[in-house]
Amino acid sequence: MLKKFSNVFVLVLLGLLLIVLPLETRVAKSSNAGSSDKGDPFTGNPIVKIAQVASPAVVNIDTEALVKQPLFPFADDPFFKQFFGEDLQQFTQVIPMKGKGSGFIVSKDGYILTNNHVIEGADKITVTLADGRQFDAKVVGKDPTFDLAVIKVKASNLPVLALGDSDAVQVGEWVVAIGNPFGLEHTVTVGVISAKNRSVRAGNLSFDGFLQTDAAINPGNSGGPLLDLNGKVVGINTAIIPYAQGIGFAIPVNMAKGVIDDLVNYGKVRRGWLGVYTQPLTPDFIQAYGLKVNKGAVVADVVPNSPADKAGIKRGNVITKVEGVDIEDPQDLVFQIRKRNAGEKVKLEVVTQSGSKTITVTLGDLPGQVEAPRAEGTDLENLGLKVASITPALREKYSLPQGDGLVVTGVKPGSVSDTIGIQEGDVILEANGLSVNTVDDLKKALKKGSDTIVLLIWRDGRTFFVSLRL
Numbered sequence: 001m002l003k004k005f006s007n008v009f010v011l012v013l014l015g016l017l018l019i020v021l022p023l024e025t026r027v028a029k030s031s032n033a034g035s036s037d038k039g040d041p042f043t044g045n046p047i048v049k050i051a052q053v054a055s056p057a058v059v060n061i062d063t064e065a066l067v068k069q070p071l072f073p074f075a076d077d078p079f080f081k082q083f084f085g086e087d088l089q090q091f092t093q094v095i096p097m098k099g100k101g102s103g104f105i106v107s108k109d110g111y112i113l114t115n116n117h118v119i120e121g122a123d124k125i126t127v128t129l130a131d132g133r134q135f136d137a138k139v140v141g142k143d144p145t146f147d148l149a150v151i152k153v154k155a156s157n158l159p160v161l162a163l164g165d166s167d168a169v170q171v172g173e174w175v176v177a178i179g180n181p182f183g184l185e186h187t188v189t190v191g192v193i194s195a196k197n198r199s200v201r202a203g204n205l206s207f208d209g210f211l212q213t214d215a216a217i218n219p220g221n222s223g224g225p226l227l228d229l230n231g232k233v234v235g236i237n238t239a240i241i242p243y244a245q246g247i248g249f250a251i252p253v254n255m256a257k258g259v260i261d262d263l264v265n266y267g268k269v270r271r272g273w274l275g276v277y278t279q280p281l282t283p284d285f286i287q288a289y290g291l292k293v294n295k296g297a298v299v300a301d302v303v304p305n306s307p308a309d310k311a312g313i314k315r316g317n318v319i320t321k322v323e324g325v326d327i328e329d330p331q332d333l334v335f336q337i338r339k340r341n342a343g344e345k346v347k348l349e350v351v352t353q354s355g356s357k358t359i360t361v362t363l364g365d366l367p368g369q370v371e372a373p374r375a376e377g378t379d380l381e382n383l384g385l386k387v388a389s390i391t392p393a394l395r396e397k398y399s400l401p402q403g404d405g406l407v408v409t410g411v412k413p414g415s416v417s418d419t420i421g422i423q424e425g426d427v428i429l430e431a432n433g434l435s436v437n438t439v440d441d442l443k444k445a446l447k448k449g450s451d452t453i454v455l456l457i458w459r460d461g462r463t464f465f466v467s468l469r470l
Helices: 002-036 047-057 078-084 253-266 283-289 307-311 330-338 392-397 439-448
Strands: 058-070 092-105 111-114 124-128 134-136 138-143 148-152 174-179 187-202 205-213 225-227 233-240 248-252 276-280 297-302 318-322 345-352 355-362 378-380 385-389 406-411 427-431 452-459 462-469
Touching: 047 058, 047 174, 047 187, 047 225, 058 111, 111 253, 138 253, 148 253, 174 233, 205 233, 233 253, 248 253, 276 330, 297 307, 297 330, 307 355, 318 330, 385 439, 406 439, 427 439
Parallel strands: none
Antiparallel strands: 058 092, 058 124, 092 111, 111 148, 124 134, 138 148, 174 187, 174 225, 187 205, 205 248, 225 233, 233 248, 276 297, 297 318, 318 345, 345 355, 378 385, 385 406, 406 427, 427 452, 452 462
């Protein structure tokens, strides 16, 4: 009986082993499969590899700007103004204001893409690489319209991030943000694309087409890359809603692709201009004009002699497509035109009461974008001065007596000239011992000196010397 029981026990044990061993084998195979697929964007954990590969091309940007502030913090206080008037406001001090941001390298020879607001107004820009090397950077070009800027450092054979396709990004797709939030270098955060084509109106920033993400973005992340799971840049982290959680915005990288070359070659972007005023298409308008269309932007007015006027676009036309892209509303039209450059030809599909037609328009320069010739004054950037030969109009404006010299028509805040007290309305009589009456005279005199410039200044009936050390 005992022997029979032992045989049954052995058989049961063998059966259990046959069941368990295949299960263990399957688990082991599954585990091995997971570890071998770490690079697959849809299995395993690709974030580690992305962080390792992309981080060397992400840089920290430190900026410093010299800002003039009242020496006495209560200079504007009404109580003290009763006793001292405006005298206290004449006493100022120049202090450095520091800022932080991020950027990423787009060429091996040192071109870096970042946000314009990161470097705007900076007197000094320092770039720190992931390996700890630091470089002074110069601004190559800025595009305030899309809040983009290109800066450059003197280096070679640098790591570079590849640019992806932001148009192909889908809502819900995983993305990775790398940057310098609050000075915490090379912080990696992960989230998804929460929405596309978001519009943001904040301060001077007015932008349509943002990517929205819940990847953590904080002050200091601005200018850093937003990467897809292939490690390619799909956005430039730009803005946040400070009172919310998980709501950040990035400029689509396809926008940047269209402006980088212009920023590098020309220092600015020639933004395209159509020259129409538009309004939403309403059911009442459709019925009144008998139109066979249910979406688009109604042309409310056309600017005379604008590209639209020259192409034959009329008031009451409805623009439904730009280069084959459907226009849902006026905002879509603005977005499609703004991302194109002046001189570019675009095909517009226009619906009228008599039907639809295609019109080709050559976009012009946005009014006010092209710098008008300066009526007076010449910039001397290294000094922070704007000067001009004395004309009757300037003599009257600044109440200057008869005589020669150059009048100061502008002083850059925080510049070396501002620091030593040169003011608008001062007259420069001499530079490094040479009399100056024209801008060319001043430039020739400056070439004569080394790193120190001595100017003879006239102000309020008296003269004095000032020294500027560059």
